[in-house]
Amino acid sequence: MTDEEYMRIAINEAIKGTGYTSPNPLVGAVIVKDGKILNKDYHHKYGEFHAERNAILNCKEDMQGADIYVTLEPCCHYGKTPPCTDIIIESGIKRVFIGSADPNPLVAGKGAEKLRSNGIEVIEGVLKDECDKINDVFFHYITHKTPFVAMKYAMTADGKIATRTGASQWITGETARENVHKSRLKYSGIMVGIGTVLKDDPMLTCRITGGRNPIRIICDSKLRTPFESNIVKTAGEVPTIIATVSEDKELIEKYTDKNITVIQTSDDNGHVDLNELMIKLGEMKIDGILLEGGGELNFSALKAGIVNKIECYIAPKIFGGTEAKSPVGGIGVDVPDEAFVFEKPDVSFFDDDILLEWRLK
Numbered sequence: 001m002t003d004e005e006y007m008r009i010a011i012n013e014a015i016k017g018t019g020y021t022s023p024n025p026l027v028g029a030v031i032v033k034d035g036k037i038l039n040k041d042y043h044h045k046y047g048e049f050h051a052e053r054n055a056i057l058n059c060k061e062d063m064q065g066a067d068i069y070v071t072l073e074p075c076c077h078y079g080k081t082p083p084c085t086d087i088i089i090e091s092g093i094k095r096v097f098i099g100s101a102d103p104n105p106l107v108a109g110k111g112a113e114k115l116r117s118n119g120i121e122v123i124e125g126v127l128k129d130e131c132d133k134i135n136d137v138f139f140h141y142i143t144h145k146t147p148f149v150a151m152k153y154a155m156t157a158d159g160k161i162a163t164r165t166g167a168s169q170w171i172t173g174e175t176a177r178e179n180v181h182k183s184r185l186k187y188s189g190i191m192v193g194i195g196t197v198l199k200d201d202p203m204l205t206c207r208i209t210g211g212r213n214p215i216r217i218i219c220d221s222k223l224r225t226p227f228e229s230n231i232v233k234t235a236g237e238v239p240t241i242i243a244t245v246s247e248d249k250e251l252i253e254k255y256t257d258k259n260i261t262v263i264q265t266s267d268d269n270g271h272v273d274l275n276e277l278m279i280k281l282g283e284m285k286i287d288g289i290l291l292e293g294g295g296e297l298n299f300s301a302l303k304a305g306i307v308n309k310i311e312c313y314i315a316p317k318i319f320g321g322t323e324a325k326s327p328v329g330g331i332g333v334d335v336p337d338e339a340f341v342f343e344k345p346d347v348s349f350f351d352d353d354i355l356l357e358w359r360l361k
């Protein structure tokens, strides 16, 4: 097997931790000797041992002269657990293959350096892009202190996210919708506009068995979220935030009585100030947000420059209708040169539906 193939196994290990490591990164590790995999493991949960430590501690075989493939540069500092560089040095491992460099200022290059100064050969950048992608939330949050925002929508082949009557359930098939629930596991927050709450009365929960729910964030400038909505009715069980510009203390208290956290921001043309909201959510340790629309909020989010990635599902059907909404509404741009531009997408299929993932250029 090639170094890339071993690293891909480490990536598959890493993603097993999705939804449980935040605000830590996803990390996987594979120990190999003479072409045989001695052990593989991952970072299971925030606060628990890192991938390298798990893989080394649970390895039943002699690691003298072995290689380890790690998706992220090993840490060299004391955090909630001891440095991974130390246990690698003690294990007898002689070569370390690294995927991503760690942007955490406490590690950044120092992990690799410590290994080298202890006589270990370090090979960096193996499947770097793939390793970077699994930790896009972590990399963004640690450098910006605001959440990584992925704008997700499902549309028809003619670019509609609802019919002319506003009905949108369902556009894609079951397999694609199940993948959305996996995404809800990846991001610690999920955000929609009040328009979507009023139209769809969504739950915005994660329906993966045993999965934790993201924190629900409703952008509701004038506090119009109905008390009989699913969001308010379930706020006792699912953490919920309403972002508003309203200063109506009495009404705010009614929401807080229902276990909802109300965040006030400055008034941005009558709406919630999204940049200010991102700073406040970052301070609350929300590192990633799945933005699930609708079109009005999506346009504002793009305009505010808070969107880092698009997750666009396309179903092989057409709704038509001049009045039917598209994923991004608002006033739009005037000329093509003003378009929001993204990189070449990653493409995957879910039965008959397509998922296109674009990252900001």
Ligand SMILES: NC(=O)c1ccc[n+]([C@@H]2O[C@H](COP(=O)([O-])OP(=O)(O)OC[C@H]3O[C@@H](n4cnc5c(N)ncnc54)[C@H](OP(=O)(O)O)[C@@H]3O)[C@@H](O)[C@H]2O)c1
Pocket: 152, 153, 154, 155, 160, 161, 162, 166, 167, 168, 171, 192, 193, 194, 195, 196, 197, 199, 200, 219, 220, 221, 222, 223, 268, 270, 271, 272, 273, 274, 292, 293, 294, 295, 296, 297, 298, 300, 301, 325, 329
């Ligand atoms: N297919 C899909 O993937 C999908 C996903 C989501 C929604 N939908 C569909 O989309 C439709 C709802 O979309 P929509 O565009 O009408 O509503 P929306 O984007 O969900 O909500 C828009 C509202 O959010 C509030 N808001 C608060 N802060 C804002 C800000 N900074 N910028 C913009 N808006 C802000 C505004 O009202 P206030 O200022 O008064 O608060 C605004 O009217 C429904 O038909 C729903 O079914 C489809």
